[in-house]
Amino acid sequence: MESQKIKLGIPKGSLQEYTLKVFKSAGFDIDVPERGYFLKIDDPEIECFLLRPQEIPKYVEKGKLDLGISGDDWIFESKAKVIEVCDLKYAKQKIKEVRWVLAVPQDSKIKSIKNLKGKIISTEAINLVKDYLKKNKVKARVEFSWGTTEVKPPRFADAIVDVTETGASLRAHNLKILDTVFLSSTKLITNKAAWQDEWKREKIKDISLLLQGAVRGEEVVNLMMHIPGEKLNKILKILPKLKVPTIRKLASENWYDVTIGCEAKSVRELIPKLKRMGCQGIVEFPVSKIVS
Amino acid sequence: MSKENELKFGFPIGAWQKDSLELFGAAGYDINFDENFQKIEIDDPEIACVLIRPVAMVSFIEKGFLDAGISTEASVLEAQAKIVQICNLEFLKPVPSKTKIVIAVPKDSAIKSIKDLDGKKIVTRVPNIARRFLEKNMVPAEIIYSDALNEPLAGVVADAIIEFSRTGNYLKAYNLRIIETIFESSVILIANEKVLKNKWKKEKIESLGYLLKGARLAQEYAGLMLHASNEMMEVVLKVLPSLKKPTVTHLRGENWFDVLTVADKKEIRNIIPKLKKIGCTDIVEFPLNKVVL
Numbered sequence: 001m002e003s004q005k006i007k008l009g010i011p012k013g014s015l016q017e018y019t020l021k022v023f024k025s026a027g028f029d030i031d032v033p034e035r036g037y038f039l040k041i042d043d044p045e046i047e048c049f050l051l052r053p054q055e056i057p058k059y060v061e062k063g064k065l066d067l068g069i070s071g072d073d074w075i076f077e078s079k080a081k082v083i084e085v086c087d088l089k090y091a092k093q094k095i096k097e098v099r100w101v102l103a104v105p106q107d108s109k110i111k112s113i114k115n116l117k118g119k120i121i122s123t124e125a126i127n128l129v130k131d132y133l134k135k136n137k138v139k140a141r142v143e144f145s146w147g148t149t150e151v152k153p154p155r156f157a158d159a160i161v162d163v164t165e166t167g168a169s170l171r172a173h174n175l176k177i178l179d180t181v182f183l184s185s186t187k188l189i190t191n192k193a194a195w196q197d198e199w200k201r202e203k204i205k206d207i208s209l210l211l212q213g214a215v216r217g218e219e220v221v222n223l224m225m226h227i228p229g230e231k232l233n234k235i236l237k238i239l240p241k242l243k244v245p246t247i248r249k250l251a252s253e254n255w256y257d258v259t260i261g262c263e264a265k266s267v268r269e270l271i272p273k274l275k276r277m278g279c280q281g282i283v284e285f286p287v288s289k290i291v292s
Numbered sequence: 293m294s295k296e297n298e299l300k301f302g303f304p305i306g307a308w309q310k311d312s313l314e315l316f317g318a319a320g321y322d323i324n325f326d327e328n329f330q331k332i333e334i335d336d337p338e339i340a341c342v343l344i345r346p347v348a349m350v351s352f353i354e355k356g357f358l359d360a361g362i363s364t365e366a367s368v369l370e371a372q373a374k375i376v377q378i379c380n381l382e383f384l385k386p387v388p389s390k391t392k393i394v395i396a397v398p399k400d401s402a403i404k405s406i407k408d409l410d411g412k413k414i415v416t417r418v419p420n421i422a423r424r425f426l427e428k429n430m431v432p433a434e435i436i437y438s439d440a441l442n443e444p445l446a447g448v449v450a451d452a453i454i455e456f457s458r459t460g461n462y463l464k465a466y467n468l469r470i471i472e473t474i475f476e477s478s479v480i481l482i483a484n485e486k487v488l489k490n491k492w493k494k495e496k497i498e499s500l501g502y503l504l505k506g507a508r509l510a511q512e513y514a515g516l517m518l519h520a521s522n523e524m525m526e527v528v529l530k531v532l533p534s535l536k537k538p539t540v541t542h543l544r545g546e547n548w549f550d551v552l553t554v555a556d557k558k559e560i561r562n563i564i565p566k567l568k569k570i571g572c573t574d575i576v577e578f579p580l581n582k583v584v585l
Contacts, residue, residue: 168326221581224552226537248541257539257552268320271506271584272499281536283554284506284582285515 004199006046006207009060009068010039011053015186019069022088025214025288026207045203057082057189066194067204071098073163073184077125082189086208088215089185100128100182103150103175104159113179116140122149122157125182129161132181150175213289220287221264223271225279229254235277240266261287299339299496302353302361303332304346307456308479311384312362318507318581319500338496347371350482359487360497366393366456366477370418376488378481378501381508390476391458393418396468398447406472409433409452415445416454425454425474443468506582513554513583516563517576522547524570531566533559536585554583 010019010030020030023041030048031040039048051059056068057080067085075082089097102121104110110119113136122145123129129142145152149162150173161181164170170177188208194200220242227235232247239245239260246259262270271282303312309325313332316323322335332341344352346367352358354373368375383391395414397403403412409426412433416422419437426433438445443466446453454474457463463470481501488494520528525540528551532538538553555563560577567575 168328224539226539248539250537251540253537255537264320267582268499268503271582272495272502275502275584280585281554282506282582282584283515283536283580284510285578285580 004045004203006194006200006203007064007066008041008046008048009051009056009065009070010048011056011069011071012037012050013053015053015069015071016050018186022211022214025217026210027214027289028210046207054078060189060191063191063193066200067188067190067207069186069188071184071186073098073100073125073128073182075187075189076131076182077127079127082191083195085188085190085204086212087185087187088211098163098184099165099180100125100161100184101164101170101177102132102159102161102179102181103153103164103170103177105153106174106176108154108158110159110178113138116159119158120156121159121161122152123161124149125161128182132161209291210289213291216290217287219264220261220290221267222259222261222285222287223267223282224257224259224285225274225282226250227256227258227279229256231278232256232258235274235279238273238277240270261290297338297492299493300357300359301339301341302344302349302358302363303341304349304362304364304479305343306345308346308362308364308384309343312479315381315384315504315507318510319503320507350375353482353484356484356486358484359493360481360483360500362479363482364391364477364479366418366421366475368480368482370420372420374485375482376485378483378497379505381479381481381504384479384508386511387458389458389460391456391478392476393421393454393474394457394463394470395452395454395472395474396443396446396457396463396470397452399467399469401447401451401469403452403471406431408471412451413449414452414454415442415450417442417456418454421474422454502584503582506584509583509585510580512556512558513580514557514560515552515554515578515580516560517550517552517574517578518567518572519543519548519574520551520567520570520572522549524572525549525551527570528567528572531563531570533563554580 023030029042032050037050039050041048053070054074056070057075057078059065060068060082061080110116116138117140120141120143121129122143124145126142126144133140143157149160150169152160153175167177188211190204194204240262242261248257250257267284274282303309313323313325324333330343332343334341346363347370349358349361349363350367350371350373353361353375403409406429409431410433414422414433414435415438416435417439419435422435442453442455443462446466446468481504483497529538532553533555536554538551541550543550564575
């Protein structure tokens with residue numbers, strides 16, 4: 001049988017670092033050469049390409065790629081017909097979702113969406129904005145921007161629709177946010193042909209399982225502690241029920257070793273509480289993957 | 293100015309700023325420092341953060357302007373303030389050399405010991421500490437305060453400096469020699485005395501202490517897992533550090549045990565070869581996020 005390969009598109013730019021990190025915790029090492037778009041991955045069944053996230057959905061749709069990672073925004077913008085395998089929402093990243101906002105100059109007369117009528121909106125995501133205007137029944141001119149969209153108002157545009165994280169860049173350019181246009185998260189996508197190929201589907205499902213496990217692993221930690229016998233029941237009651245705790249009696253003592261999994265975020269409340277209730281030797285350690 | 297359930301917390305400007313923010317991150321907080329606006333954002337609405345010089349912070353905390361903060365032992369001594377130390381965070385991360393306050397003079401100076409400082413000019417960042425140290429040693433000298441880079445001043449405008457030194461690189465760069473180490477200064481979590489009478493604030497500060505110290509210890513420790521047979525157990529338990537009671541579990545249907553513990557990474561590098569010689573198998577070391585003993 002000839003060796004089959006999954007052709008995978010990795011997004012270049014803002015999603016790149018996060019994507020490589022998730023693949024690494026999922027067990028795949030990917031090497032990024034300084035130039036070029038051929039990536040080296042330590043799985044002979046995968047061929048890896050570094051591409052702009054704007055282009056990945058189209059290439060997946062056309063079958064140039066079997067599998068890709070991109071955002072909802074670019075999937076929508078390119079109107080590509082793709083199959084969403086899974087969502088890769090990433091907890092540790094400060095921004096779980098990419099936010100596209102409508103912004104205008106601080107002193108603009110545009111106070112609401114309705115005021116956009118007949119105005120010029122500059123954006124990198126034309127279809128996203130056209131759809132937004134249509135939903136709000138407002139007619140305006142949407143102009144494509146090649147980048148640095150935030151510098152365009154007021155001379156080159158009346159308003160912009162752009163991605164924002166903290167809003168700092170918008171503020172620095174004297175712009176204020178009027179509305180959220182689109183919330184986008186990261187998706188693993190494939191096409192019909194790949195999905196109907198049994199070998200490819202199984203391989204894609206395996207990759208998806210590991211990636212999701214890695215994403216989930218970021219959100220979860222293990223907590224190990226020693227609990228005195230007389231307090232065991234009381235403390236077990238307050239422990240989170242993410243999974244069944246492992247309870248072991250310490251040899252020749254009335255102490256128990258209890259190991260649990262819990263949400264990383266809950267630990268800063270939980271550890272001081274457990275300490276006050278009399279637990280000793282509380283140890284938190286990271287989880288690489290959680291597959292339930 | 294005071295809100296019911298809000299802790300007013302100070303972060304140290306300067307040498308300890310970056311590492312204290314990172315330790316908060318390791319303790320479980322998403323904490324962001326906006327360089328442009330010098331603003332700290334933390335994902336806990338119960339903590340209001342400000343950045344402040346460590347010495348000023350000690351006075352702020354003593355007078356109750358702030359509830360708690362991260363400062364240093366030297367700052368407490370310098371400010372001569374009455375505050376409560378919650379925990380010692382050493383140097384916020386594993387470091388090969390400690391931060392000390394030293395008296396340094398140019399390499400070719402005739403000053404060989406403290407006694408030789410009699411009547412000399414000394415520039416220092418910590419004038420109160422310097423003055424008290426010299427008084428205690430009954431050496432009268434002229435002390436001038438300066439909080440910029442003081443090393444270049446030695447031998448030019450001053451006969452000696454009393455300054456912080458960690459790696460000694462600055463002293464070397466300016467051809468200085470240490471004649472005396474006054475003391476070692478750790479980074480500490482401190483709180484206002486009266487604030488600790490408020491139950492909510494006390495718990496909040498204590499919890500921060502557990503988490504910060506826990507994250508700090510986890511940098512030095514690692515988890516250790518191994519299999520040992522019944523005959524090896526006595527020796528194995530002797531080799532393992534007694535910091536935390538090891539968890540010993542009987543492996544199903546065998547004469548072997550699974551042993552789980554945590555240990556100092558520096559000890560582990562000696563322990564693992566020993567365990568291997570005893571005959572232990574499946575020795576696994578794993579990283580930790582927090583250790584609260």
